[in-house]
Every structure is written in structure tokens, then in C-alpha cells.
Amino acid sequence: MPHQKTVALPILPGATLGVMGGGQLGRMFIHAAQSMGYTTAVLDPDANSPAGLVSHHHVQTDYLDADGLKELAQLCQAVTTEFENVPAQSLMALSKSCPVAPSAAAVAVAQDRRVEKARLAEIGKASGVVPVPYALIEKDMHVSLVDTIYLPGILKSATQGYDGKGQIKVTTKAQLAIAWAQLGKVPCVLELMVPLHEEFSVVLARGEDGRIVHFAPQRNVHINGILAATYAHESDLKPSDVKELVDAAKAIANSIKYVGVLCVEFFLLIDGSLVVNEIAPRPHNSGHYTLDACDVSQFELQVRALCRLPLPQPHQHSPAIMLNLLGDLWFKTNPNAAQTPPWEKVLALPGTHLHLYGKSEAKPGRKMGHLTITGSSLEAVQSTTQQAAKILGIDKY
Ligand code: ADP
Ligand code: MG
Numbered sequence: 001m002p003h004q005k006t007v008a009l010p011i012l013p014g015a016t017l018g019v020m021g022g023g024q025l026g027r028m029f030i031h032a033a034q035s036m037g038y039t040t041a042v043l044d045p046d047a048n049s050p051a052g053l054v055s056h057h058h059v060q061t062d063y064l065d066a067d068g069l070k071e072l073a074q075l076c077q078a079v080t081t082e083f084e085n086v087p088a089q090s091l092m093a094l095s096k097s098c099p100v101a102p103s104a105a106a107v108a109v110a111q112d113r114r115v116e117k118a119r120l121a122e123i124g125k126a127s128g129v130v131p132v133p134y135a136l137i138e139k140d141m142h143v144s145l146v147d148t149i150y151l152p153g154i155l156k157s158a159t160q161g162y163d164g165k166g167q168i169k170v171t172t173k174a175q176l177a178i179a180w181a182q183l184g185k186v187p188c189v190l191e192l193m194v195p196l197h198e199e200f201s202v203v204l205a206r207g208e209d210g211r212i213v214h215f216a217p218q219r220n221v222h223i224n225g226i227l228a229a230t231y232a233h234e235s236d237l238k239p240s241d242v243k244e245l246v247d248a249a250k251a252i253a254n255s256i257k258y259v260g261v262l263c264v265e266f267f268l269l270i271d272g273s274l275v276v277n278e279i280a281p282r283p284h285n286s287g288h289y290t291l292d293a294c295d296v297s298q299f300e301l302q303v304r305a306l307c308r309l310p311l312p313q314p315h316q317h318s319p320a321i322m323l324n325l326l327g328d329l330w331f332k333t334n335p336n337a338a339q340t341p342p343w344e345k346v347l348a349l350p351g352t353h354l355h356l357y358g359k360s361e362a363k364p365g366r367k368m369g370h371l372t373i374t375g376s377s378l379e380a381v382q383s384t385t386q387q388a389a390k391i392l393g394i395d396k397y
Helices: 024-035 066-075 088-095 104-111 113-127 140-145 173-182 239-255 298-307 327-331 343-347 378-392
Strands: 016-020 039-043 057-059 078-081 134-137 153-157 167-170 188-192 196-206 212-214 218-223 226-232 260-269 274-280 320-326 352-356 367-374
Touching: 016 024, 016 066, 016 088, 016 298, 024 039, 024 298, 039 066, 057 066, 066 088, 078 088, 078 298, 088 104, 104 113, 104 274, 113 188, 113 239, 113 274, 134 140, 140 173, 153 173, 167 173, 196 239, 196 298, 212 239, 239 260, 239 274, 260 298, 320 327, 320 378, 327 367, 343 352, 343 378, 367 378
Parallel strands: 016 039, 016 078, 039 057
Antiparallel strands: 134 188, 153 167, 153 188, 196 212, 196 218, 196 260, 218 226, 226 320, 260 274, 320 367, 352 367
């Protein structure tokens, strides 16, 4: 690894910014960085990664490849990440030669649900917003000994899960044993299944000086464990709930000395209580509406936090609904052959903002893009959303 460069702070446009991971979040980071005048670099093994396709530089290696990391470090004045499964040791190695935000230590918390939940439970003692009850399942013995207070529950693999992958619902201990075997007996957490009324997330940005700015909690609808829609800001949250969620998210960011954009997912239960679900050490799918409905997007905040530039408190200038565009939409007319959805009809509607991620192949469940709908009133946004969903064949959102 090259020696630590002397990087003048703040890092101003003209410098090169790197991102570990070439997915859609990396792509939108690259767009924000480039529009501010930065040169960009992506490290991702895939030749056709959404971010690699639009970046000035694409280091096409594995996330652990020493030469790839060296090349990225040489190219960049600062590096960020677009997903939590980038090995923490790679971020650690990069940080020896240039500023890295979020830090390897902060990303490591989000990489393992066991560490994450323990940390969230500890932080929640002060904020009052704790995770749902959970037990660790790491050995066969734990399956037989686990207390049935965690049932019915969801068995979740401790690492590598996303979009509901690596999760199995279980009602009995017999089902738990089968589910654990199905997940390959990897370390897991068993979480009590709780009755959800609504789901929320808070996206914030924290600077190295500890300043935090945030978007208001947005409401999220998941279908089959995948985000289907985000409503900003149309929900049953009371003003006191909004404050509780924002304060809880800030407490988490402060506790792990987070630098960058962080998303915290929450549940509002049927009994009115709030619980924290998980954190994402990066911009989040539920914050995509900020590109079109706010005066600063989550991706611009990621660039600013990374570069140690001022963080303005975001202001939302339009009500917004975001619909995720999953690969399923490409198979509405023919289940056997992908067809491009009728974008021209959707784009004829006022206030529609189409974002496609440049993925070469549509597959069911794959996030191909998103559509944000803005308008002068909530009613207008709801009505346009209804029309767009009908055109695209999105039944539930
Ligand atoms: P991922 O890492 O895939 O986002 P999550 O833990 O956030 O995994 O779970 C995905 C979704 O599954 C949640 O947004 C929520 O809709 C549902 N879910 C997860 N855990 C629970 C739970 N304990 N009780 C009820 N629903 C849950
Ligand atoms: Mg989640």
C-alpha cells in the first residue's frame, strides 16, 4: 500500500474520489461527484457494473485484491463505500494511504447483525429505541435450547444478507432447525416477528466535526423483503415520534463516530412503539427521492461529508413518492422474454423522474431503477403515482 498522501482538506473539486462497489448506489455517488467537478474511480470486479460504466476510472478487481486496492489508493484523494459487504480489512488498508469515510470500524458494525444488534441495544438504552428481542443461533445446541419467546420469528444470517435474502420465517423449533440447515448453519440471529404498522428510515449525514444534518423520516413499504415504495413524508407518525426517530438515528451516528451518509431503519409497531431494525453505512434506497424532491440529495451529502465540505440541512421542496422498478416489470407482457416497459407513457405524466441503473439484464427481484414522482400537492403526487403504477403493472406499493 502506498504511504499516506498529504491530502489538503477540504478536498476540492478537481480531486479524484473513489468508491468501493459498482452498484447503483455507487453510480449515483459518481453522478453527484462528477456534477460537482470531481474525477471518479470505482473498484468492482464486474466489467459492466452500473457505477463502473459511468466512472472516469474503473479498477476491475476483487474487493480484497491488493493490487486493485493499491491502484485505487494511488488514484484517489478520498474513498467511500456503496455497500456494507465490502471487506472492512480493505477499507482499513485504503485508510493507510488516503481518507476513507465511513471508517472500516463503522462499516464493520453494519456487516454483522450480531455486532449491529448488540450495539443498537446498548445505544438504545439511552435513546429508548431498541431492537426487537433476538437470540444468537451459532451452534446446533442453540436451536434446541433457544427460548420460545423468540417464536414466531425470522432467522437471519448474520452476514451477507440484503433485500430479504438470507432470511427465513419460522414458527416452531422444528422449522427453526430446518431453516438453520437451509442457511448452511452459518451464524444467525433469530428475531421475534413483530406486528408492524409502518416502516421508516432516517437518512443523515455526519461530518468529521460531528455536525449532523438529516432528512425527515420517510415511510417505506417492503414486499417480500424488498423495498417497493418510499413515501416522503406521508405517514401516521406523530411529531413526537419524528423527534424520537431522528434523535435515535443521531445517537447511533454519534456513538460509532460515523462520518458520511448513514441510514437507520425503524419499525412502528401496532401498539405504537418504535423499534430500530438495522443500519446501512451508506446512502439508502429509501433516500433516492432526495435526488428530485430536495435541495440537496443524499449522494451530494455523501460527497460533501467525504470531502470535509460544509453539510447543509436538507430542505424538501416537493412531496414525493418513490417506486422501485424491479426486473419483474420487464416480464409483464411476456413471461419468457424481457420487454422494455412503456417508459414513454410514464414520462408523459407530470412530475415523473425516471432513474435506470444501466443493468444489462432484467431479472425478477433485481433493482433495475426507480421512479420518483413529485408534484405541487400530495394529492397530485398520489394520483400520478397511481397512474404510473397502473401503466407499469405495479400492483402493490
Ligand atoms: P435486509 O437486510 O434484507 O433489509 P431486514 O432485517 O431489514 O433485512 O428485513 C427486511 C424486511 O423484513 C423489513 O424491512 C421488514 O419488512 C421485515 N422484517 C424484518 N425483521 C422483522 C421482524 N423482526 N418482524 C417483522 N418484520 C420484519
Ligand atoms: Mg432492511
